[in-house]
Amino acid sequence: MFTKLRTKRKPMFMIIPMIDIIFFLLVFFMMNSLQTIAQKALSVQLPQAQHASAPVQMPIIITIDAKGHITLDNKPVSIQEASVMMRQHMAENPEAAVVLQADRQTIHGQVVAVMDILKAAGVKRLAIAAEQKG
Template sequence: MKVRSARIESSPKLMIIPMIDIIFFLLVFFMMSTLNMIHQKALPVDLPKAMTANQMERKTTSITLLADGMIQIDETIVSKAEMKNSVMQKLQENNEMAVVLRADKLTEHGKVIEVMDTLKEVGVKKLSIAAEKKGT
């Protein structure tokens, strides 16, 4: 008769379910951290609220009008003439470019109209005005 030793000899087993749990945890972590990293790079502006406000389209150029009259294209503060040249260059690269006009609610209405007129003069076909959705 063969006597077995008290020690049970078994080969190590690969537990797949805990590994799947860890992979899903890492996937969710990176998805959530990526969502928090994506934001529009612009100066903070107190936008007016509107019931019909929509999210910004992709591949747009953002023009921000600050309350003190300064103009910012994407991340660069420019003068009105520089804005016109910059938008013309961007339109040459992509003639279907959309422009989002972000104006502080304290900005004079005439300044907003001047910028809109300049954009239409340059040839911008898609122009939208940014607003925040009103809370109910």
């Protein structure tokens, strides 16, 4: 009776939408990895300074949160452990830079105690982290 006269079409590769998707995924993963690297173990609210700047080298980072907990390169440590570890770091690399990140709510005595440990360990290059006023 009726015959279907349909021509079979070959499937086509749509390359432009595939390239768009690949670029979108690339940008997504790049931004995600940058955000992951930027975040540190403790969330602290840095005080603001007019002339704050980022250091050039990868320094040793000591963080003190609002409750006084100390981390050394993202590892929670006691004040005694921080002292021992800093002495080891400075013995290996006497020119190492140290960045002290203290929450603005941190007790001043805790910050002074950590700075005293750093001085005893022989730290010559100490920076206190602050956010730039915007």
